[in-house]
Amino acid sequence: MDWQSIFAPSVPLLEGFVRGTVTFLVLLVFLRLVGQREAGGLGITDVLLVVLVAEAAAAGLHGEAESVTDGVVLVATILFWSVAVDAVAYRFPRVGxxxxxxxxxxxxxxxxxxKVMLREFMTPEEVxxxxxxxxxxDIAVVDRAYIEPNGMISVVRRDRGETEPVEPPESL
Incomplete structure (x- = not known):
């Protein structure tokens, strides 16, 4: 077994970092444009993170990358940008x-x-x-309903004035 070929990066570390950065940021913008409803039960950043980390790690695991280090650099870059985006959004609310x-x-x-229905491509029947x-x-009993960042719908009823759970109740 050639340990050198397993761990020695096949591309410069900076190139791996730049590739991971560009991929993360471009996909973040695309997923942000698609809308909240498409995320399902996870936030868009969560979906993006899972997909990118899995793909980056898979290349190193299946030998498609030249070395394990290439996959590790990509995973580390993706995790870095995930934390950095969250930190910037927290620190600077306007950017957030x-x-x-x-x-x-x-x-x-x-x-x-x-307007929101059009943005999320939701029909009245889906609502x-x-x-x-x-x-x-009856929609008349609803004071407010929101499509949450994770794609779920939360409801505030007029008659009770309290928020219904974000996740629908489990069926019997």
């Missing part, structure tokens, strides 16, 4: 508004927000479906 998804009002005062998961048949 661009980098991180915020809850969007899907229903206000019992009325559908068509009704989500409301039924919260036990709501």
């Amino acid at each position: 508004a661009l980098l991180k998804a915020r809850p969007r009002a899907l229903i206000e005062n019992g009325m559908l927000n068509r 009704q479906s989500h409301l039924r998961l919260h036990g709501i048949e």
Whole structure:
């Protein structure tokens, strides 16, 4: 076994860092443009992180990369940018508004927000479906409903004034 070929990087470390940086940032912008609903139960950054780390690690594991070090540099770069984006979004709220998804009002005062529905490509029937998961048949009883950054819908009812759980209840 040639230990040198397993651990010696096949590309310069700076090139691996730049490749990981560009990939992370471009995919972050693309996923941010796609919308919140596509993320499912995870935040968009979480989905991005899982996919990129898995892909970067797989190259080193399956021998597609020239060395394990190449995969480790990519994984470390992706993890670095994940933490850096979160830190910048936390430290600078205005930048955070661009980098991180915020809850969007899907229903206000019992009325559908068509602009948000268009942005998220949601039909009225899909909104009704989500409301039924919260036990709501009539949109008129909804004070506010938000599409959360993780893609789930949270509901504030007029009659109770309390927030329903973000995750729908489990069926029996």
